[in-house]
Amino acid sequence: MRRKGVVVKFLSNMAIVQDYETGEKFLCKLRGKFKEQKIRPIVGDIVEYRIIVKKEGVIENIYNRKNELLRPRIANVDQVIVVTTLKSPETPLGILDRYLVLVENANLPAVIVLNKVDLLTDDEIKNFVDIYGDIYDVIITSAKTGYGIEELKKILKGKIATMAGMSGVGKSSLLNAINPGLSLKVNEISQKLDRGRHTTTVIELLYFDFGGWIADTPGFANLDISSIKPENLKKLFPEFRRFSCLFLDCNHIHEPNCGVKEAVEDGKIKSSRYNSYIDMYKELTEGK
Numbered sequence: 001m002r003r004k005g006v007v008v009k010f011l012s013n014m015a016i017v018q019d020y021e022t023g024e025k026f027l028c029k030l031r032g033k034f035k036e037q038k039i040r041p042i043v044g045d046i047v048e049y050r051i052i053v054k055k056e057g058v059i060e061n062i063y064n065r066k067n068e069l070l071r072p073r074i075a076n077v078d079q080v081i082v083v084t085t086l087k088s089p090e091t092p093l094g095i096l097d098r099y100l101v102l103v104e105n106a107n108l109p110a111v112i113v114l115n116k117v118d119l120l121t122d123d124e125i126k127n128f129v130d131i132y133g134d135i136y137d138v139i140i141t142s143a144k145t146g147y148g149i150e151e152l153k154k155i156l157k158g159k160i161a162t163m164a165g166m167s168g169v170g171k172s173s174l175l176n177a178i179n180p181g182l183s184l185k186v187n188e189i190s191q192k193l194d195r196g197r198h199t200t201t202v203i204e205l206l207y208f209d210f211g212g213w214i215a216d217t218p219g220f221a222n223l224d225i226s227s228i229k230p231e232n233l234k235k236l237f238p239e240f241r242r243f244s245c246l247f248l249d250c251n252h253i254h255e256p257n258c259g260v261k262e263a264v265e266d267g268k269i270k271s272s273r274y275n276s277y278i279d280m281y282k283e284l285t286e287g288k
């Protein structure tokens with residue numbers, strides 16, 4: 001009987017496939033036909049497999065990927081959880097906006113998690129939600145007190161996610177609060193060293209006991225936006241799309257009758273978001 005599962009890890013030439021319904025894991029061989037067709041499954045692939053003996057099986061079919069993230073290389077990512085803080089560390093909004101731009105550029109939905117809210121006043125939290133709440137799903141959490149953890153679980157349930165966010169914002173702590181025992185291979189410094197040493201990093205999807213997967217390696221760690229064309233940057237700020245300008249190709253910088261600049265003046269677009277846009281635009285056009 002064919003069953004449906006997700007590839008969660010590779011062990012040399014075998015794939016560990018986790019059953020979609022039961023969460024049971026099977027060590028699976030790949031069919032020879034995949035090699036002939038030069039198809040190589042990757043972590044996150046949804047597959048049909050058949051059990052051969054206890055705990056072992058064979059992958060019969062790979063479903064078409066709905067998307068493919070490159071770093072870490074995972075298929076079928078449903079969402080990226082961008083974790084940020086306002087205190088300890090004080091993460092600049094410009095850094096959060098950079099993560100959001102990278103997630104938009106990968107064509108994936110972003111969910112913002114503002115962690116360590118036990119260190120913030122209600123006003124500080126409200127200010128943050130005022131900026132981002134209309135654009136993205138925002139979840140307010142404290143891995144320390146458990147605040148917001150149930151809400152975060154609801155968002156993660158039944159999906160494949162990756163986490164992103166600066167060092168120290170509490171990515172590992174959140175995972176442990178969500179599902180004790182799960183551990184993230186974080187520490188961006190060692191990750192960078194690893195990349196230098198090996199050509200590939202072994203990644204794994206971790207399974208939540210309530211259903212759902214998260215990559216054990218955070219994404220977008222290098223914050224590199226250099227592959228984005230300057231004229232495409234504006235498309236990566238979803239709230240800009242609500243406004244129209246005199247020129248169809250307006251970059252919202254010095255052009256006359258710019259709907260986006262007017263919206264910034266009217267407070268309909270938050271100035272911190274517009275400033276992040278200008279900073280990134282300058283970075284992309286510098287020396288060109």
Ligand SMILES: Nc1nc2c(ncn2[C@@H]2O[C@H](COP(=O)(O)OP(=O)(O)OP(=O)(O)O)[C@@H](O)[C@H]2O)c(=O)[nH]1
Binds near residue numbers: 116119144165168
């Ligand atoms: N006050 C407070 N401290 C927290 C919270 N979440 C995490 N921390 C602390 O913040 C520090 C960093 O947390 P980690 O979970 O290691 O952060 P990380 O994002 O995984 O960091 P890297 O591994 O460097 O990428 C630890 O000392 C945690 O105990 C929180 O909600 N409130």
Ligand SMILES: [Zn+2]
Binds near residue numbers: 245251252257
């Ligand atoms: Zn404009």
